[in-house]
Amino acid sequence: MKIEDLLTVEDIQANLNAGEKIEAIEEMVKLIVDKHPTLDQSTIVKSILEREKLGSTGIGNGIAIPHCKLKDIENIICCFGRSKKGVDFQSVDYLPSHIFFMLIAPEDAAGDHLKALATISRLCQSPTFRTKLIEAGNASDIYEIMLQEDQN
Numbered sequence: 001m002k003i004e005d006l007l008t009v010e011d012i013q014a015n016l017n018a019g020e021k022i023e024a025i026e027e028m029v030k031l032i033v034d035k036h037p038t039l040d041q042s043t044i045v046k047s048i049l050e051r052e053k054l055g056s057t058g059i060g061n062g063i064a065i066p067h068c069k070l071k072d073i074e075n076i077i078c079c080f081g082r083s084k085k086g087v088d089f090q091s092v093d094y095l096p097s098h099i100f101f102m103l104i105a106p107e108d109a110a111g112d113h114l115k116a117l118a119t120i121s122r123l124c125q126s127p128t129f130r131t132k133l134i135e136a137g138n139a140s141d142i143y144e145i146m147l148q149e150d151q152n
Contacts, residue, residue: 001112001116001118002150003119003120003123003147003150004150006076006103006119006120007078007079007143007146008143009143011031011078011079011080012079012080012081012082012139012142012143013028013031013080013081013082013139014082014136014137014138014142015082015083015084016028016081016082016083016087016100018087020087021052021088021089021090024089024097024100025045025048025052025066025102026041026045028066028079028081028100028102029041029044029048029102031079031081032077032079032102035079036073036077039070039072039073039077043070044068047068047070048066048067048102051068052066056092058092058097059121060093061095061124061127062086062095062097062098062130063091063098063100063130064087064089064097064099064100065101065102065103065117066100066102067103067105067113067117068103068104069105069106069107069113071106073105074106075106076104076105076109076112076116077104078101078104078116079102080102080142080146082098082100082134082136082142083097083100086098087100098130098133099124099133101120103116103117103120123149123150126149129145132145132149133145
């Protein structure tokens, strides 16, 4: 799976305003609902928060991948958010998260869900890539950086 299978430039919020975890989740869910108006924002937020209760999806190195599964969607939905100031996402390394990938997968798409998580994790392994994302100017720049890293 490639990043372009998951995201378009319209799925990127280059400047999250959130100061807290719940605010970051709500802001990203709004981005998804704006593009997919048949989805219910409160249902998605609730599902993401239920998943967070199992353990933070703040994986460290400034990255968080909040995700959940929903029964009423057919394909994986993804969005990206960046916070230059950082958000306390209760990450495993106790550091703020700056890079956020949100995934919503159909309930019966475990394989595709894991492939999407693997794609994101693979991209985010590079410290240079993470730095480029944080320093990028806008959503178009962020998307180009992702496409280039995915090619490598």
